[in-house]
Amino acid sequence: MRDTPTRRTYLKRASAVAAAGLVAGCSGDTDASAGQSSSTDSTGTETTTEAETTNETDTETDTQESYTASMRPMGEVTFDAVPEDVFAVFPQYADMAVALGHGDALNAVYVPEMSGTTMNHYYERLDGVSFDWEGLVDPLADGLGKEMLFELDSDVHLADPAWVSTQEGWDAADADELGAQVAPWFGNFYSGTNGSPPEGYRDGYDYYTLWDMFGHVADVFRERERYEALRAVHEDLVSTIRSNLPPKEDRPTAVRATYSAGNETFWTYHLNEPGYWLADTRPLGATDAFADQNWSGLWGTVDFEALAEADPDVILHLWGMTPNYSMEETMSALRDHPVGSQLTAVEEGRVYPAGMRYQGPIMNLFQLEMGAKQLYPEQFGEWPEYTDGEPYPEIPEEERLFSRADVAGAVNGDL
Incomplete structure (x- = not known):
């Protein structure tokens, strides 16, 4: 393993680079630039490639030897060490x-304070699990800069080279060059919506579920045992939810939306389409109040009148559990609005905080439980009150839909 700089060393060095005018790129700190406009919807069925999830190097050896992990669009990638x-x-x-x-x-993650704080909101309920995000680099703060990636000198880039090739100042050749000179890419962006990747990557591009993709990443870290333990928790949770769902005709109508107070519109998202961005709503099977809307992707914008016409039973406010939004302010704005105040979800107090669509496996477990309680309180128990800025609510053990101890044990290596 190379002698790499720490992330804090990078911060000092990056300042000098920026002063010299070497770091360049477009602003990338908005939701849209983080991928919202980079893909289009696909009507294709989500596919998995279970054969690729097999790691042939799980056997521990006394000497370090190379091993491989595989995922499209990269194919097989060789690592000399974890x-x-x-x-x-x-x-x-x-x-x-x-x-x-x-x-x-x-050493990096998108908007560290937002991402890290949100992740820790969930981890608060897992003994011994936390994420130290302070000092991490925001890779999109000034656009995805090549100099930044060279300076970080990482051992792997958990990002999709197909998506990287679409960023300002990048093309496929740039992505290939950096992957060869610094460290390999290992990610799959367009499975988020089953959208179409850029030309040049379309042949052989596979779509993965969140948990299949997690399995491929587990191979990078040679952590199949942890992965299998967590996947078992997920499979049990999904089985519990599906076996207790009411008949389709008795399920509530719902929308997944984010309120934009500045222009009184809502970013809206489908619930049941393919893609790992919907890994927390699709298993819940609620009736999508905007199912007939044919947006350019999985999202669109609607005004109060359009939302009132759909009049869903439940509004799941995406990003509501992140520090970027205040549910108290959102509810106040809806109640004070002449149309918003008449929405069924507002009148009945069924506007709930939701998490992030950029969810990994631990986040997915909590967001599935959260949504099940918000949509189906009679089947899964009431969702407790949530206070802005607080961790995921403490739920009595008998009302939990998955074992916190099993998750914490897997993360902490107590298997």
């Missing part, structure tokens, strides 16, 4: 690293 410096853009990969016991290896 990565000790790990670059991630989106927090689903950071959550995967934490879940596999390698959170300390991370």
Whole structure:
């Protein structure tokens, strides 16, 4: 393993680089630039490639030897040692690293304070699990800069080279060059929506579920045992939810939306389409109040009148559990609005905080439980009151839908 600089060393060096005018790129700190406009919806069925999830190097040896991990679009990637410096853009990969016991290896994540705080809101309920995000680099703060990646000198880049090739100042050749000179890419962005990757990457591009993708990342860290333990928890949780769902005709109508107070509109998202961005809503099977809307991707914008026409029973406010939004202010704005105040979800107090669509495996477990209680309180128990800025609410043990001890044990290596 190379002698790499720490992330704090990088921060000092990056300041000098920036002063010299070498770091360049467009602003990337908005939700849209973080991928919202980079892909389009696909009607294709989500596919998995279970054969690729097999890691042939789980056997411990006394001497270090190379091993491989495989995922499209990269194909088979060879590692000389388990990565000790790990670059991630989106927090689903950071959550995967934490879940596999390698959170300390991370040197970057998108908007660290937002991502890290949100992740720790969930980790608060897991003994011995936390994420130290302070000092991490925000990879999109000034655009995805090549100089930044050279300076970080990571052992692996948990990002999709197809997506990287679409960023300002990048093309496929740039992505290939950096992957060869610094460290390999290992990510799959377009499975988030099953959207179409850029030309040049479309042949052989596979779509993965969140948990299959997590399995491939587990192979990078040689952590199949942790992965299998967590996947078992997920499979049990999904089985519990599906076996207790009411008949379709008795399920509530719902929207997944983010309120933009500045222009009184809502970013809206489908609930049941393919892609790992919907890994926390699709298993819940609620009736999508905007299912007939054909947006350019999985999202669109609607005004109060359009939302009132759909009039969902439940509004799941995406980003509501992050520090970027105040549910108290959102509810106050809805109640004070002449149309918003008449929405059924507002009148009945069924506007709930939701998490992030950039969810990794641990986040997914909590967000599935959260959504099940918000949508189906009679089947899964009431969702407790949530206070802005607080961790995920403490739920009595008998009302939990998955074992916190089993998750914490897997993360902490107590298997």
